Amino acid sequence: xxxxxxxxxxxxxxxxxxxxxxxxxxxxxxxxxxxxxxxxxxxxxxxxxxxxxxxxxxxxxxxxxxxxxxxxxxxxxxxxxxxxxxxxxxxxxxxxxxxxxxxxxxxxxxxxxxxxxxxxxxxxxxxxxxxxxxxxxxxxxxxxxxxxxxxxxxxxxxxxxxxxxxxxxxxxxx
Amino acid sequence: xxxxxxxxxxxxxxxxxxxxxxxxxxxxxxxxxxxxxxxxxxxxxxxxxxxxxxxxxxxxxxxxxxxxxxxxxxxxxxxxxxxxxxxxxxxxxxxxxxxxxxxxxxxxxxxxxxxxxxxxxxxxxxxxxxxxxxxxxxxxxxxxxxxxxxxxxxxxxxxxxxxxxxxxxxxxxxxxxxxxxxxxxxxxxxxxxxxxxxxxxxxxxxxxxxxxxxxxxxxxxxxxxxxxxxxxxxxxxxxxxxxxxxxxxxxxxxxxxxxxxxxxxxxxxxxxxxxxxxxxxxxxxxxxxxxxxxxxxxxxxxxxxxxxxxxxxxxxxxxxxxxxxxxxxxxxxxxxxxxxxxxxxxxxxxxxxxxxxxxxxxxxxxxxxxxxxxxxxxxxxxxxxxxxxxxxxxxxxxxxxxxxxxxxxxxxxxxxxxxxxxxxxxxxxxxxxxxxxxxxxxxxxxxxxxxxxxxxxxxxxxxxxxxxxxxxxxxxxxxxxxxxxxxxxxxx
Numbered sequence: 001x002x003x004x005x006x007x008x009x010x011x012x013x014x015x016x017x018x019x020x021x022x023x024x025x026x027x028x029x030x031x032x033x034x035x036x037x038x039x040x041x042x043x044x045x046x047x048x049x050x051x052x053x054x055x056x057x058x059x060x061x062x063x064x065x066x067x068x069x070x071x072x073x074x075x076x077x078x079x080x081x082x083x084x085x086x087x088x089x090x091x092x093x094x095x096x097x098x099x100x101x102x103x104x105x106x107x108x109x110x111x112x113x114x115x116x117x118x119x120x121x122x123x124x125x126x127x128x129x130x131x132x133x134x135x136x137x138x139x140x141x142x143x144x145x146x147x148x149x150x151x152x153x154x155x156x157x158x159x160x161x162x163x164x165x166x167x168x169x170x171x172x173x174x
Numbered sequence: 175x176x177x178x179x180x181x182x183x184x185x186x187x188x189x190x191x192x193x194x195x196x197x198x199x200x201x202x203x204x205x206x207x208x209x210x211x212x213x214x215x216x217x218x219x220x221x222x223x224x225x226x227x228x229x230x231x232x233x234x235x236x237x238x239x240x241x242x243x244x245x246x247x248x249x250x251x252x253x254x255x256x257x258x259x260x261x262x263x264x265x266x267x268x269x270x271x272x273x274x275x276x277x278x279x280x281x282x283x284x285x286x287x288x289x290x291x292x293x294x295x296x297x298x299x300x301x302x303x304x305x306x307x308x309x310x311x312x313x314x315x316x317x318x319x320x321x322x323x324x325x326x327x328x329x330x331x332x333x334x335x336x337x338x339x340x341x342x343x344x345x346x347x348x349x350x351x352x353x354x355x356x357x358x359x360x361x362x363x364x365x366x367x368x369x370x371x372x373x374x375x376x377x378x379x380x381x382x383x384x385x386x387x388x389x390x391x392x393x394x395x396x397x398x399x400x401x402x403x404x405x406x407x408x409x410x411x412x413x414x415x416x417x418x419x420x421x422x423x424x425x426x427x428x429x430x431x432x433x434x435x436x437x438x439x440x441x442x443x444x445x446x447x448x449x450x451x452x453x454x455x456x457x458x459x460x461x462x463x464x465x466x467x468x469x470x471x472x473x474x475x476x477x478x479x480x481x482x483x484x485x486x487x488x489x490x491x492x493x494x495x496x497x498x499x500x501x502x503x504x505x506x507x508x509x510x511x512x513x514x515x516x517x518x519x520x521x522x523x524x525x526x527x528x529x530x531x532x533x534x535x536x537x538x539x540x541x542x543x544x545x546x547x548x549x550x551x552x553x554x555x556x557x558x559x560x561x562x563x564x565x566x567x568x569x570x571x572x573x574x575x576x577x578x579x580x581x582x583x584x585x586x587x588x589x590x591x592x593x594x595x596x597x598x599x600x601x602x603x604x605x606x607x608x609x610x611x612x613x614x615x616x617x618x619x620x621x622x623x624x625x626x627x628x629x630x631x632x633x634x635x636x637x638x639x640x641x642x643x644x645x646x647x648x649x650x651x652x653x654x655x656x657x658x659x660x661x662x663x664x665x666x
Contacts, residue, residue, distance in 0.1 A: 002553045006544045007618045013540045021533040024511045025521075032516030034450050041512030045457060048504060056496050059547075064489060066549035069481050087315050112310045113414060115479065115556055117622070123631060125553045125620035130480045133309070133414045137481035154479075154556040154622050156303045158310060159237055159317045162625040 003124070068127060070104075070140045077104035077140060081168070083151070085114030085131035088160025090151050096169040099146045105139040107131045114164065115154025121147045128154050143170040199267055199274045204661050206260030206281065207580050211654040213253040214573060218650060220246040222643040228628040229636035237317060239626035240301035247304030248291060251429055252333050254568065256284055257576040258435030259340060264579075265442045266380045269373075270347035276339050283336025290329025298322025303624065305425065306330075308397065308417035312405040320405045327402045334391045334398070341391070344384045348377065355381055359466075364459035372454035375441040382466040383431045389470075390431070394424030415482055419473075426473040433535065433567065434465075436575035437506060440528045443582050444510065447525045448517035452509065461501035468498035478551040488548060495546025500539070507536045523591045523599060527578030530603055534570025537607075538563055541614055556624070559617025565610040569646070570603070577653045584660035594652055602649030609642035 079098065083105055084091040091110075097103045107116045107129050114131035118141070126149075129137040143149070153164035220242045227234035234242070263277055294300040300322040302310045311323045345355075352358040352373065358381040363372040373381075397420040400412045441452045474491030477483045510532040519525060541563035545554050554560070581591070616635045621628070628636055 002550045003618045003620070006541070006550050006554060006559070007614075010541045010544055010614065014537045017537050017540070018533070020511065021529070021536070024515050025529060027516050028514050028519045028521070030516045031518040034517075037512050037515055038450075041508055041515075044512075045505065045508050048508065052500065052504075060493055060496055063547045063549045064492065067485075067488075068549070068552045069485060069488075087313070109414075112313050113307045113418070117556075119620065123620060123629075125557065127552055128479055128555060132418075132480065132482065135415060135480075135482040139481075152622060155307070156240075156243075156305075156310075156624040158314055159240065159301070160315075161240075162236065162627045 068129075068139070070138050074102075074140060077102045079103045081105045083107045083116055083131070085109045085111075085116065085153065085157070085164070087111050087158055088153070088164040090116075090153075090164065090166035092151070092166055092168060095167065096171055097143065098173050099143050099170045100173050102140055102142045105141065106136050107139065108136045109133045112157050113155045114157050117152045117154040118168070119150040119152055120145075121149070130155060146170050146172040199263065199272070199277055202274060202277050202281070203260045203264045204583060206256055206263075206277075207576070207583060208658055208661050209281075210253055210257035210260065210576055211580060211657050213249060214257075214576070215647070215650055215654045217246050217249045217253065218643070218647050220249075222640065222647060225636055225640040225643050227626070229633050229640050230628075231637065231640060234626070236626040237299065237301065240303070241295045241299065243624060243626075244301045244303050245292070245295050248330065250568070251304060251425070251432075252284070252288070254432035254436075254572050254576075255333075255337060255428065256281075257579075258432040258572065259337070261439045261575065261579050262344075262376075262380055262383065262435040263340075265376045265438050266344065266347075269377050270344075270351045272347050273343050276343040280336035280340040283332050283339070287329040287332035287334075287336070290325045290332060292329075294318075294322045294324075294326035294329060298325055300326045302326070305421055306398075306401060307421065308401055308412060308414055309404060311401050312408065323405045324402060327398045327405070331395060331398050331402075334394055338388065338391045338395075341384045341388050344380055345388070348381055348384065352377070355385060359463055360454055360459035361463070363454070364456055364463060369454060369456055369459070372459060375452050375454055375458065376438050378454060378459060378462050379434055379438050379441070382462050383434050386427050386466060386470055387431045390424050390427035393420050394428070397421055397424065415477075415480060418477060418480065419483075422473045422476040423470075426476065427469060429568075430469050432572050433575075434502070436531075436572050436579070437502075437535075439575050439579040439582070440506070440510065440532060443524060443578070444513055444528050448513045448519045450513050450517060452513065455505075458505050458509070461505040465498060465502040468494050468501075472498040475546045475551075478548045479555045492546060492548050496543055503536060503539055507532055522585070523581040523595050524578050524585060526599055527574045527581060530599075531571050531574035531578060534574055534606070535567045538565075538567030538571060538610075541566070553620070554617055556622060557617040558613045558621045558623050561623055562610055562613030562615075562617050565613060566607070569610060570606045573650075574602075577650075577657075580653065580657040584657050595656060598649040598652030600649070601645050602653070605642050605645030605647075605649060609639060609646050612639040612642060 079101055081103060082093045109131040115128055116131045117128040118126045120126055127139055127141055129139050147170055149168045149170060151166040151168060153161055224242055226232045227239055298321055299318040348358045358373055358377055360372045360378055363369040397417055403410045445452045472491060472494035474487040475495045478488050545551055545559055545563060612635055621632045
């Protein structure tokens, strides 16, 4: 979902910007009155400023309600996975969790910074956090679908970075 | 799209450069730009090799891949800084009395640092990425030794010392002329009634860069030194999260400054093509001050996935991600469009590249802001979406500014553009956008960044990226050869 939003917003706005620059580039060979154009530019500047305010304020406000950080009001999850990043392997305990129930994944790094990324069977990144020495970052996630999920390292951690993969099995609820 | 250089002598408004004027330091600036041109091309080839290896077209061992990755990253940051410094110095020296000796000293420190960094990487095997996140430099599991780590860290420190000297000199010169940094930022005009006697855009931008980069380099020096001590005394530790904060503060401010230095070329040169002066209007002055304040506090957007980072800092990071770059970008983009619109401007390589640079900067901001949203960063952070957005505003922003400035300098030697230049321009623009778009597409399908070996389903996009990297480099090679061929005439 988030990836689709990102692609859609980026495609539309980038295309719009490119079109504006292209139109202005095409107009450059014509002549116009600098004063009139300056006045028009000032209007555009004001308009774009307020347009950005109108778009940004609700976007920021809404998106901040969708932050992945766990909140204290959620209470402890009954299913806990401890995940530790080592150069260059993941240590997961347990390695299987049930679908449909909130899982608390406690992520840390034993040596250097790693990135704990959870991928679904289709290769789509679902969520992530950093695995950092001295800290435990907590992901709360409910796996909707049973299956095998891949854990890939998403923070460069040295020579074996790209080999640092593991699996988390999500089982069907009986 | 191009034709001969316009007669800027007859059309030059007050802020434009007057051709024929011999400025002190022009030869040194040309040397800055020649080094920039060569290093940019070399590092682009490194990038090409990495993409080709990920595509499975060539086989680069993982240790060599990560060395190339480290060299590409730190090299691009540093050379963008050097090219930007060349542009800034060249034009700022019109307004304030800068030291040519310091300009040379910066280059000497830079070259000494580059020797250390290259030795660390390609002789010592150092490959902790340009971000050298603590404590990776000292924990390679035997892949590289402490000597290589020390050489890298000292090399980056040397480059930083050179830039620090340069900014201390710009601070000195600006203060000598304007009396205070506030006046050089145009605060009396920004917060007063009239903009008469406002400092020129070049001075405003240079002052902002000076103010933000001095603390950035100082902070960078702190974490580099801590990492250096940790290399030989592992018991000497720093909190890994604090280290990340220090590194990203330094890195974010420094790389943004490369844009702010390079855009001075747009402010100074573009008006000479359009005949319309670039004025320090009230919105312009306010925008630069706003950006100066926000860019110092926006770096936590690199730490969104560090859940342990204070939440207020990450929330602030998102809000400022949306707002920090926009003031300057908006006033610069709209002013560029207004400057060019129906101006009767004739296109040549200089004007085209400078126009493209503002387009690249503007377009690149879009996917950057998207990624600066915490809820989206959760599935985009450290995927190839990230190199996707920064390649747009660096490859098609800063690099275009640098080459635009180089064509401007080369044009002063009497040379004109021809068909080959125009073809190169189109290859560079089309190839650069397509290359960056492939990164974005790969990020959208969750391909991680900084992986030496890619899984089979990702390799189709890697192949496309390789192709477009080749196209981009083909254009850039022409720029480089053209500039080097003409630069000799500028050494006088």
